[in-house]
Amino acid sequence: MSIVKLLETIPLFSGLSEPERRELAVIVRDRTFERGRTIFTEGEEGNGFYVVVAGRVKVYKISPDGKEQILHLLGPGEPFGEVALFSGRSFPAFAEAFEDSRVFFIPREAFAAQVRAHPALALNMLATLSIRLHQFASMIEGLSLKEVSSRLAGYILSESFRQGGAARIELDLAKGQLASLLGTIPETLSRTLTRMVRQGLVRSDGPFIEIEDREGLEQLASAERRLSDFPRE
Amino acid sequence: MSIVKLLETIPLFSGLSEPERRELAVIVRDRTFERGRTIFTEGEEGNGFYVVVAGRVKVYKISPDGKEQILHLLGPGEPFGEVALFSGRSFPAFAEAFEDSRVFFIPREAFAAQVRAHPALALNMLATLSIRLHQFASMIEGLSLKEVSSRLAGYILSESFRQGGAARIELDLAKGQLASLLGTIPETLSRTLTRMVRQGLVRSDGPFIEIEDREGLEQLASAERRLSDFPRE
DNA sequence: CGCTGCGTTGAGCTTCTTCAACGATCGTGG
DNA sequence: CCACGATCGTTGAAGAAGCTCAACGCAGCG
Numbered sequence: 371m372s373i374v375k376l377l378e379t380i381p382l383f384s385g386l387s388e389p390e391r392r393e394l395a396v397i398v399r400d401r402t403f404e405r406g407r408t409i410f411t412e413g414e415e416g417n418g419f420y421v422v423v424a425g426r427v428k429v430y431k432i433s434p435d436g437k438e439q440i441l442h443l444l445g446p447g448e449p450f451g452e453v454a455l456f457s458g459r460s461f462p463a464f465a466e467a468f469e470d471s472r473v474f475f476i477p478r479e480a481f482a483a484q485v486r487a488h489p490a491l492a493l494n495m496l497a498t499l500s501i502r503l504h505q506f507a508s509m510i511e512g513l514s515l516k517e518v519s520s521r522l523a524g525y526i527l528s529e530s531f532r533q534g535g536a537a538r539i540e541l542d543l544a545k546g547q548l549a550s551l552l553g554t555i556p557e558t559l560s561r562t563l564t565r566m567v568r569q570g571l572v573r574s575d576g577p578f579i580e581i582e583d584r585e586g587l588e589q590l591a592s593a594e595r596r597l598s599d600f601p602r603e
Numbered sequence: 604m605s606i607v608k609l610l611e612t613i614p615l616f617s618g619l620s621e622p623e624r625r626e627l628a629v630i631v632r633d634r635t636f637e638r639g640r641t642i643f644t645e646g647e648e649g650n651g652f653y654v655v656v657a658g659r660v661k662v663y664k665i666s667p668d669g670k671e672q673i674l675h676l677l678g679p680g681e682p683f684g685e686v687a688l689f690s691g692r693s694f695p696a697f698a699e700a701f702e703d704s705r706v707f708f709i710p711r712e713a714f715a716a717q718v719r720a721h722p723a724l725a726l727n728m729l730a731t732l733s734i735r736l737h738q739f740a741s742m743i744e745g746l747s748l749k750e751v752s753s754r755l756a757g758y759i760l761s762e763s764f765r766q767g768g769a770a771r772i773e774l775d776l777a778k779g780q781l782a783s784l785l786g787t788i789p790e791t792l793s794r795t796l797t798r799m800v801r802q803g804l805v806r807s808d809g810p811f812i813e814i815e816d817r818e819g820l821e822q823l824a825s826a827e828r829r830l831s832d833f834p835r836e
Numbered sequence: 837c838g839c840t841g842c843g844t845t846g847a848g849c850t851t852c853t854t855c856a857a858c859g860a861t862c863g864t865g866g
Numbered sequence: 867c868c869a870c871g872a873t874c875g876t877t878g879a880a881g882a883a884g885c886t887c888a889a890c891g892c893a894g895c896g
Binding site: 517518554555557558561 | 851852853854
């Protein structure tokens with residue numbers, strides 16, 4: 371598919387006209403990354419930003435001892451690395467291909483010109499950043515105010531919603547990666563899930579999770595720390 | 604001081620011309636809040652956003668059992684509540700006056716019109732949101748990958764930097780509030796600070812903290828969890 | 837003077853992490 | 867085709883960090 375056609379499918383550029391997209395197309399750099407490849411590193415100078423075209427990209431922080439915290443998993447159509455662009459700082463995190471991926475790199479200057487010419491683009495970008503800020507706020511809330519079972523319950527419910535409200539959902543990431551997304555480690559996630567199965571809240575089968583007691587999950591997801599009615603044994 | 608004059612001092616509106624600001628001034632709603640008063644609540648519909656004119660505003664999340672996590676403390680010139688505006692969602696958190704405060708409320712429509720007319724405004728807003736996103740990413744990193752002593756060390760260093768690199772800094776918030784900002788509780792913060800004093804890293808005297816060993820602090824601030832060379836006794 | 841808010845300290849406990857071991861699955865190369 | 871290694875998920879035991887609950891001192895203020 372041509373770059374122009376692909377740009378059409380990206381919400382961020384939906385406000386642009388055909389000729390505008392054509393203009394952008396010649397500037398965009400088309401790149402592919404194998405699963406596991408680094409796209410940018412924390413502290414690196416950001417001379418532009420990226421948009422996922424195909425595959426998925428993981429944006430994450432990492433501690434000196436190697437533990438990672440996933441900030442975001444991005445799919446087709448979603449931009450990443452824009453923070454560095456507008457704040458004038460360097461990339462605040464690492465990004466790597468979560469699957470074999472294709473991304474567009476949009477150089478700073480090219481984009482700046484487009485924005486000046488098309489305020490709608492800036493508004494789209496504002497909407498994108500706002501939604502992300504919203505998500506980050508929820509993440510902070512979860513990390514600080516909720517225990518792992520709560521966060522996991524919330525994740526399962528949101529996945530169910532995202533997959534059309536189905537009771538049986540499929541995890542599209544490895545459990546260890548889910549742990550990193552929820553701000554914990556694989557062992558704790560495993561134990562927590564096992565406990566939820568014993569509680570009759572869900573059933574678990576490999577990458578599939580079946581919701582048994584949606585109300586119970588909802589209660590758990592919104593619960594404060596130290597929830598006494600989620601027994602540990 | 605007139606509203607127009609005050610608008611001039613707000614970075615967000617620095618790109619506007621005199622007549623444009625005058626235009627904005629008639630739309631802006633000028634409000635004052637006593638310390639402790641709620642400005643908006645989580646889930647409330649956001650028909651506009653705010654800018655702090657004087658005083659300080661606290662934006663925070665709260666868990667069912669009352670524990671709060673401060674997301675942000677905003678001072679004069681800083682906007683808040685914009686996330687709801689651009690994402691089209693409701694306010695994602697609570698906001699209350701941290702001190703007696705004066706704020707401007709800018710209704711959605713008025714601002715939208717301004718943005719369409721002045722792309723620079725949108726760019727300013729993008730920069731603001733990006734910086735906040737950056738801060739949130741650091742916060743998530745801290746909560747998930749670092750222990751309290753690390754976060755506190757980081758806070759002290761950043762305050763020192765903000766106060767011109769001084770060795771003796773003054774906390775401009777109650778210690779309990781600092782705990783909430785760092786994602787912990789007053790007791791833990793108190794113990795952690797006491798330990799840092801015993802370590803010879805800082806000296807503490809009421810709201811004043813004196814840096815004794817800046818290198819030690821820096822090392823601590825960037826350290827991973829389970830740091831063995833920060834003894835607990 | 838007593839009240840209230842704030843900070844501190846102690847004791848006990850819960851949650852989560854660490855460290856270690858083990859089973860299962862999968863892809864690769866012999 | 868099987869063996870091997872690698873990755874991943876799970877489980878157990880032990881320990882650490884942080885939280886809860888409670889008590890107390892202190893300062894500011896009505």
